[in-house]
Amino acid sequence: MKNNKGLKVFIIVAIVAVFLGGKEILSKKDSDSSSLEESLALLNDLSEKYNYDDDEDFSSNDTFTKIFAKSLNKNKVSASKNTKSPYISVIYITGVISEENKTYNQKWLLKQIKNAKEDSNNYGIMLKIDSPGGTVYESDEAYLALQDYKRETERPVYAYFCSLAASGGYYIGCSANYIYANRNTLTGSIGVIAGQSVDATGLLDKMGIKMTTITAGKNKNMGNYNAPLTQEQRAIFQSIADEAYEQFTGIVAEARDMSLSNVKELADGRIYTAKQAKENGLVDAVCSFENAKDDIREDFDEEINFIEYKYRYEENWMSLLSGASSFVKNPEASVYELLGKSGAKCLYLYQ
Known part of the structure; x- marks a missing residue:
């Protein structure tokens, strides 16, 4: 049985990966909600369920278990916290x-x-x-x-x-x-x-750099560093800011x-x-x-x-x-x- 231990460990890892991928065992929660002990228990449960009959139980001294348990504690797959x-x-x-x-x-x-x-x-x-x-x-x-x-x-x-x-x-x-x-x-x-707009056209001219942007729509390139901001484009940006500002202040007024x-x-x-x-x-x-x-x-x-x-x-x-x-x-x-x-x-x- 010892000779097949590596294969059995691989099978256990594959099984757990399927469970994780399907989100049937674990969910995204605070990483503090899972522990090494929970990870070890999970491995032991799976070993029994899938007839992992090696006489050596998973333990905290097992290098493989430590590595795998650490992976279970990642924030995106940590165990649910129940109360x-x-x-x-x-x-x-x-x-x-x-x-x-x-x-x-x-x-x-x-x-x-x-x-x-x-x-x-x-x-x-x-x-x-x-x-x-x-x-x-x-x-x-x-x-x-x-x-x-x-x-x-x-x-x-x-x-x-x-x-x-x-x-x-x-x-x-x-x-x-x-x-x-x-x-x-x-x-x-x-x-x-x-x-935000940075007009670098003067610098580009001094360096002898010519840059052309092909657009359809006169304001498609607004805010790009290779073209100055026109008054119309400034007004467009301002209208966006004003609308978001009205929303923000309205939220504050209602809440407070x-x-x-x-x-x-x-x-x-x-x-x-x-x-x-x-x-x-x-x-x-x-x-x-x-x-x-x-x-x-x-x-x-x-x-x-x-x-x-x-x-x-x-x-x-x-x-x-x-x-x-x-x-x-x-x-x-x-x-x-x-x-x-x-x-x-x-x-x-x-x-």
Whole structure:
């Protein structure tokens, strides 16, 4: 039997891979929710189910098991976290808000909100925000998902602002029934970046470089560095910014129960300290994270736990080599990727 051990291990790995691919065993959750012991138990269960009759049980001393167990702990395939007692989901919103980057993942965030909505033991959501903001689309999508959560479950949403909760970070925070801020928080930055234009035509002329872009549509090339921005194109960008700004200020006015004119007096793009934000009605309380949790517990008649969910991007040597290679070949594209594929999208972003 020992001679066939390698083949049997291979079969076990193949079986587990099928399970993972079908998402029948594991789901995308916080990586802290799975453990080495759970991984070992999974392997042992599968070995029994598929007649892995080798007399050597999987153990923490098995090199193969350690390697495979580590793979189970990756953020994208970590095991579900179940609880039978009432709890608040503490969902981290960290870094630039975009489709996906190394600190933020939109699909992951929406999945956590959906999981909380469908769990009867979930009593609310607490957003722990440390973000300069990001794209308009993703910020609004997250905000609407949280509003939908509140409407369908009639459960509260709380927000706690860490060192920075600006622009799109504040936008998402407006979904909360109550906003707490650390005393060192910088927040606000209620404004919009609709486009940026760098006119490099003078430099190109000095260097003797002639560049021609063939387009159909007179404004198709607007914002490109090889052509100056016309007044019409400036107006186009401004109209986009104005529309997004009206949406942003309207959200703030509704969430904070303020008049739109009062919000617009505050919404000139500047950031506020926690103390200034509270004085201006942008947050409700200034305190530590633990004090915020203690305050939330008072809203419930029974004991409430807080379970944290934090997106984790696992870097590996292949992705590092790939990133370095991409940067050498195309540094502009790498910066674009770093910003979360935001490109020329409209941004609620503090710079």
